[in-house]
Amino acid sequence: MKTAVFTPGFRRLTGYISSWGILLAFSLLGAPAAFGQSQFSVSPSDVHQPITHPEFPLYVAGAPDRPMLEPAAPNPPVPLQEQLEARVQEIEKQLAAQKEADAKAKAAAKSKPTFKLGGRIHFDHWGFLDNEPGIGYLEHPDPADPSFGLDPEDRFVFRRIRMEFKGDIPDNMEWRMQIDFNNPNSPEYKDLYFGWKNLPGNHTLLIGNQKRPLGLDHLNSSRFNVFAERPFVVESFNEDARRIGMCLYGHRNDDSANWRLGIFNLENTSRDGRYIGDSMQMGGYGRWAATPWYDEASGGRGYFHWAIAGAVAHPDGNPLPGSTNANEARFRTRPLARSDSRWLDTGRIPGANWYEILAVESVLNLGSLQITGEYMANFMQRDNVTPGTGPDLFFHGFYVYAAYFLTGEHMAWNRRTGTLDRAKPFENFFLVNRLCGRGGLGGGWGAWQIAGRYDFIDLTDEDIRGGVGHSYTLGLNWYWTAYSKVQTNLIFGDIKDHALVNGFDGGNYTILGTRFMADF
Numbered sequence: 001m002k003t004a005v006f007t008p009g010f011r012r013l014t015g016y017i018s019s020w021g022i023l024l025a026f027s028l029l030g031a032p033a034a035f036g037q038s039q040f041s042v043s044p045s046d047v048h049q050p051i052t053h054p055e056f057p058l059y060v061a062g063a064p065d066r067p068m069l070e071p072a073a074p075n076p077p078v079p080l081q082e083q084l085e086a087r088v089q090e091i092e093k094q095l096a097a098q099k100e101a102d103a104k105a106k107a108a109a110k111s112k113p114t115f116k117l118g119g120r121i122h123f124d125h126w127g128f129l130d131n132e133p134g135i136g137y138l139e140h141p142d143p144a145d146p147s148f149g150l151d152p153e154d155r156f157v158f159r160r161i162r163m164e165f166k167g168d169i170p171d172n173m174e175w176r177m178q179i180d181f182n183n184p185n186s187p188e189y190k191d192l193y194f195g196w197k198n199l200p201g202n203h204t205l206l207i208g209n210q211k212r213p214l215g216l217d218h219l220n221s222s223r224f225n226v227f228a229e230r231p232f233v234v235e236s237f238n239e240d241a242r243r244i245g246m247c248l249y250g251h252r253n254d255d256s257a258n259w260r261l262g263i264f265n266l267e268n269t270s271r272d273g274r275y276i277g278d279s280m281q282m283g284g285y286g287r288w289a290a291t292p293w294y295d296e297a298s299g300g301r302g303y304f305h306w307a308i309a310g311a312v313a314h315p316d317g318n319p320l321p322g323s324t325n326a327n328e329a330r331f332r333t334r335p336l337a338r339s340d341s342r343w344l345d346t347g348r349i350p351g352a353n354w355y356e357i358l359a360v361e362s363v364l365n366l367g368s369l370q371i372t373g374e375y376m377a378n379f380m381q382r383d384n385v386t387p388g389t390g391p392d393l394f395f396h397g398f399y400v401y402a403a404y405f406l407t408g409e410h411m412a413w414n415r416r417t418g419t420l421d422r423a424k425p426f427e428n429f430f431l432v433n434r435l436c437g438r439g440g441l442g443g444g445w446g447a448w449q450i451a452g453r454y455d456f457i458d459l460t461d462e463d464i465r466g467g468v469g470h471s472y473t474l475g476l477n478w479y480w481t482a483y484s485k486v487q488t489n490l491i492f493g494d495i496k497d498h499a500l501v502n503g504f505d506g507g508n509y510t511i512l513g514t515r516f517m518a519d520f
């Protein structure tokens with residue numbers, strides 16, 4: 001590459017250009033002095049004058065008649081934002097209106113009676129597997145009956161078909177109605193009462209047909225009992241439990257104790273709904289129960305309960321001829337199964353004037369194991385004027401049972417009422433296809449419980465020969481859910497010292513019963 005060569009003439013030309021540039025710069029700096037007050041000159045008074053510009057009207061200090069610099073006006077709201085804000089406001093108004101309407105509806109509801117529907121279905125099969133000849137005469141004791149002396153027959157039967165209705169009446173009243181349609185030709189009412197709750201001292205007062213407070217197994221709901229049928233002594237001394245009367249219920253604040261005290265008519269009016277008679281045949285009943293130990297930490301898997309109960313009753317042991325009312329001094333029961341007749345029966349006791357019942361009960365629950373027992377004694381006084389009367393009488397009986405959950409559950413307890421509560425399986429029984437049938441079967445076992453009970457009743461004393469009964473019951477309960485189960489009872493029983501029927505005073509028997517049950 002050739003190197004550029006600058007000649008002496010070129011160097012002189014560049015020097016002249018540089019000199020002229022310097023002179024031009026100095027001339028510009030001195031222009032104001034040379035030309036006087038031109039358009040570029042600024043006087044001190046001009047410092048505080050506004051600088052005008054068509055697009056930027058800026059103002060400076062010293063102009064009191066001019067506003068300071070003002071911010072630009074905000075951009076107009078986006079239309080979508082306005083719509084959203086309006087919508088939110090509308091929703092808030094609607095919510096406020098709905099809350100107000102709900103509050104008014106709740107207030108209105110509190111001023112009206114409430115209504116709830118429930119029910120239960122108990123379907124039984126009873127097989128009378130074996131019995132001695134005397135049992136046939138207890139089942140069919142009427143010589144005028146073509147079936148006189150025949151053995152008891154197997155049967156399917158709806159033990160209970162109950163519709164239940166209950167609710168509240170403002171401000172502190174309640175009501176309940178149960179109708180049993182197990183015999184469609186003759187429905188019966190069970191619970192049928194109204195009353196006042198939340199009374200001072202944690203009390204409730206009920207008037208109507210209700211359970212007399214005697215016998216733990218009777219106070220337990222049939223939905224929760226371990227065995228299909230109630231013990232000899234409980235059913236004998238408190239047959240069918242419910243009577244028309246008035247009862248006061250109470251409990252402590254911590255539910256460690258509860259009590260019931262009531263007065264009842266002795267006749268069962270569930271089929272005709274009335275009692276007619278010159279003798280009122282009333283009885284006073286009471287029960288005091290306590291649960292001194294209840295393991296709350298385990299959810300009630302451990303507890304101990306005990307109670308004492310009693311009754312004082314005044315039957316009409318000498319009804320006049322033609323009287324509508326019958327003598328209610330009678331104690332009887334079936335053989336822990338749904339037989340046609342009650343195989344243990346004192347009949348109506350002539351001359352019965354007063355009787356008193358004393359009962360004690362206890363329950364010990366240790367996890368899956370429960371042990372329960374109850375004893376009752378009946379003391380009767382008779383007059384000395386009624387035809388067929390006799391000496392005073394004494395009847396008594398007891399039962400004891402043990403039950404155990406093989407699957408680990410426990411029998412729940414209601415401390416406020418001193419009765420059994422609903423047992424709940426850890427896992428419900430079910431059987432389904434997995435993965436639409438491609439994954440085999442899946443299911444749950446429910447809860448399984450085994451139980452055994454011994455029953456004893458003595459209804460024979462002096463001239464009254466109602467019989468002496470012994471019974472051993474083995475039970476197997478399969479809980480499908482907390483609201484459904486199947487109970488199976490195998491019963492081995494013996495009756496003796498009964499009043500003779502065609503020369504027999506009792507006999508041995510074996511019964512197998514199964515109950516399918518559900519409630520809602």
